[in-house]
Amino acid sequence: MSDYSWAIPVMRAGYAGRGVTYLAVAGLSLWALFQGGEAQGTEAALANLSDSGWGVAVLWLIAIGLFAYAIWRGIDAAEDLEDYGTDGEGMIARAGMIVTGLIHGALGAVALSLALGRGGGSGGEGGEGGVSSVTGRVLEWPGGQWIVGFAAICTIGAGIYYVIKGWKAKYREKLMANHFTRNWDWALRAGVMAQGALVGIIGVFLLAAAWRGSEQAAGGVGAAFDWVAALPGGGILIVILCLGLLGFAFFCFVNAAYRIVPKVSGGELTSLKDKLKSMA
DSSP, rough: OOOOOTTHHHHHHHHHHHHHHHHHHHHHHHHHHHHHHOOOHHHHHHHTTTTSSSHHHHHHHHHHHHHHHHHHHHHHHHHTTOOOOOOOHHHHHHHHHHHHHHHHHHHHHHHHEEEHOOOOOOOSSEEEEEHHHHHHHHHTTHHHHHHHHHHHHHHHHHHHHHHHHHHHTGGGGGOOSSHHHHHTTHHHHHHHHHHHHHHHHHHHHHHHHHHHOOOOOOHHHOOOOOOHHHSHHHHHHHHHHHHHHHHHHHHHHHHHHOOHHHHHHHTTOOHHHHHHHHHH
């Protein structure tokens, strides 16, 4: 059996970078809400970090981490390090890893550009220009509406998957069992479900863009925040969502420290799922 232990540091750096990204988005959004402002999208939050010296340092950490996450997802998918298999479900999961890696790699490029003082290049209010402009370009392709529609369905499906993953605590299969993961399982569950809700909303925006044939209906994290804030009781809901995303940042940090990679651990580590099952 090949030795894949070299991939573990990449995985840890990747999840840590992803965690710092969500920590920045949720933390800065909560601070803005506390100051009477609005929750911020991912690119807007990253842009705000570039206004101070410590923020630039954080941008470098985010960029390095997100590039590591993109590399990890590519390695994981190619070598099937988490043992998803080669059946239909397994191949879909591995394809999803590649897409997720590419998305986070693109965000890493934005963070790097901002850290170098070149601007994110996304344009648009609240950092949402990136999502809208990409959607607009795809809509101009032959069959562009169908492509965006397919992407929307995949995104909505990913959101539903995250919600179910959190509700049924399926993430426990990939986490080491210890005192820490057992005690903070509730926060992990809330974080994964919050991420699912956010991804699902973004997917609905993409579906609307495909239906209307207009990129103006598309939007990212910032647009999702605006939509939630406009709902009845939106002020409370947006705070709950931001707190949930802090939980997802926590989930990423926990994965950086305690994620089980089957083809590396060789079945020697006890998962949180198996530990709780044995204690029941």
